[in-house]
Amino acid sequence: MRSTCNGVTPRRDTAGAEEAAFVKEIVAATDLEIGMFVAELDRPWLDSPFLIQGFLIEDADTLAKLKALCRFVCVDWQRSAGVHYRAPQRESVASTVGDSLAGSARIAGRSTTLRPRHDFVAVLRWLRKGGEPPAELRDHPMAAPVDAEPAAHDLPDVPIDDTPPAPHEGWRSRLSRWLAREEAPAPYHAAAPADGDEAAAQTVDEHARAGPDATVWIESVAVEDELIVAAPAYQSAQGTIEQLVADVQRNLRPDMERVRANVEDMMHSVVRNPDALLWLTRLKRTDQYAYDHALDVSVLLMVFARSVGMSAAEMTLLGVVGLMQDIGKVRLPPRLLKKSGQITPLERQIFQTHVDYSLAILKDTPDGSPELLEIVARHHERYDGSGYPAGLAGDAIGRYGEMAGLVDAYCAMTREKPWGDALSPQTALEQINAMRNRDFSETVVDTFIQCIGLYPVGTLVALNTGEVAVVIAQNQVRRLRPRVLVLLAPDHSPNSHPPTLDLLYDPLAPDGTEYAISKALPPGAYGIDPKEFYLG
Structure with a gap:
């Protein structure tokens, strides 16, 4: 018996049905x-x-x-x-993101192990200095092929048996049902198709009918190569957030066209390699928690959407949500936002009005689509009905609203705040797991934990050699063996030129043993500041 096991049945186009591969x-x-x-x-x-x-x-x-x-x-x-x-027999290049708007299940990107074209530490040192990249980093990583694909292995064309194989239900099956709770939205555009644009209108209509089909996004660029492209996009988004806050404070209409353009640039980066932007969220800190938190949520929402096979349009929509869902906090008293102690019932009521302020600000913009407003309105609702502002429960919150709420909570836990320290990713995931079927449904918690993994990008880890490293990229096959940058030697002295180790390939330590992660370390262990990952 052969079957897809993510609950989404791939559709075959008539021209290439014989090439379809079920992996x-x-x-x-x-x-x-x-x-x-x-x-x-x-x-x-x-x-x-x-x-x-x-x-x-x-x-x-x-x-x-x-x-x-x-x-x-x-x-x-x-x-x-x-x-x-x-290997899959058929491939779409991940950079051709426009194809993802068609709505069909597909494999996007490359399936081979990516070999970096640039030195990771050289890229980090350029990031620290700023300015234009040096000549050796100036070529765009997407300008040349990365690696040749291996020969495809033929698979017999066996009809799919959609009968559930057993009474037990795995997380992928629950995910497919969860994704199906609502219709998939039309592609996220600033404006509707112009009158008479029948082709554009047909594309939107076909996507609206397509349902929750899955895209399997495969990384196409190594993390150090993608950083060269992602860093300017991320820096531009930081500037956009600062300008947004300044405009709202002056009662000006926010420039949503600029917001959407920044998010689309970041979305393309997430498609090519999600680890690059996740790495930048740990490094490129400002002195404003609100700015950092908005970017954290925007990036991680897109990464989450990518991991569950959502389309480029959905990733863009959720990226805009992440940047804008808390913009209404600008209208709250600064004293309340900076308060570190217990807040009073009255202060809690005042704080909750930021959702109404956010909606009022967004409704006054040309880009305030119904989907955007609905997700912003629901990102503080909770699965058991204990959230606000409407006290919605269960499926009434919607899959996007639930995703936005969970990512918002996780990012708040893992970001250092003026009034509190950041939790380690592992501790934060434990707290998120404790919220299952209370604040968030079992399915969204399961899929988020699957997306983040045991050692998220930016996690400090102790190696079995006594060295200390930071995770720079995930390995999707052997999740306990990521790529790491070794910051400290066995005596915990800094490495002047830190080496990178891909634990996927079982590298050997000087004593002949295989490198392995002993445990995750809390943020700031051994006095390591994330900004020092740049290493001068």
């Missing part, structure tokens, strides 16, 4: 082998002993646990290793 399959636990990538179990992940959702079977002990626990699992052949790897 996920339900496999009986008795047929599992070392080297297969397990994408989903036949039961909730929380009911299993496995730390992360999605992993490579690397040893006999893990294989035995799976066979004892499960009757079947979903195997992702594209993430499997060795003889079990099967």
Whole structure:
């Protein structure tokens, strides 16, 4: 039996049906082998002993646990290793983001391991100095091919069996039902198609009918190469936020065209490699918590949307939401926003009015679409009905509103504030997990934890050699073995030119042992300031 296991059935166009490749399959636990990538179990992940959702079977002990626990699992052949790897037969280049507006399920980007064209530390030092990139960094990473694709492995064209294989329901199946709670929106544009523009109107109408089809976005650029492009886009967005606040303070209409242009630039970067902008959110801090928080939410909402297969239009919409959903706080008393102690019931009521202020500001702009206003209005609603301003509960909040609320909460936990320290990503995820089926639905919590991973970008980690490193890029196949930049030597002295290690390939330490992460460290461990990741 062959089936997609994310609950979304890929559609085949008539011209290329014979080329379609299904790279996920339900496999009986008795047929599992070392080297297969397990994408989903036949039961909730929380009911299993496995730390992360999605992993490579690397040893006999893990294989035995799976066979004892499960009757079947979903195997992702594209993430499997060795003889079990099967590449997709068809590819769309990730930079061709316009294709994503068609609404069909597709593979976007490249499936090979990306080899960086630039030195990571050289890129960081350029970021610290500012200005134009030097000659060796000036070429655009998208200007030349990254790597040749491997030969595709033929897969038999077996009809899809959509019958649920077992009574247990995995997180991907719950996600597909959750995505289907509302119709997919039309592509997010500043204005409707002009009168007489039948082609544009037809595109919008077809997308509105398409439903929650999934895009499988695959990274197409290494993180250090994407940083060169992402940094100017991120810096421009910082300037836009500052200008937005200044305009609202002067009772001027915010420039939403500039907002949307900045978000689209960042969205393209997220499509090519989401780790680059996530890295910049840890590095490019301002002295204004509100500015940093808005950018954190905007970037992470787009990354979250990308991870669950949403379209470029949806990513852009959610990116704009992230920048604008708290703009109404500008109208609140500064004393209230900076208060560090317990707030009174009256102060809480005043604080909650920022949602109404945000809506009033956005309604006065040409870009205040109904979708945008609805998400902003609902991002403080909670699954059990305890949120505000309307006390909505359950499915009434909508998938976008729930995503926006969860990301807002996570970013507030992990960003250092004038009145409190930042939590480590691991502690923040523990708190988010405790909110399941109370503040947020089980499905959105599961999918967010899957998106963030155990060691998010920017996490400080201790290596088994005694060295201290920071995570610079995720490995989607072996989630416990990311790429890291080694900041401190075993004696905890700074490295003058920190090396990068890709733990995916089991690099060896000087004593011959394989490098591994011992534990995550709290922010600021060993006196490391995120801005010092630049290293002069």
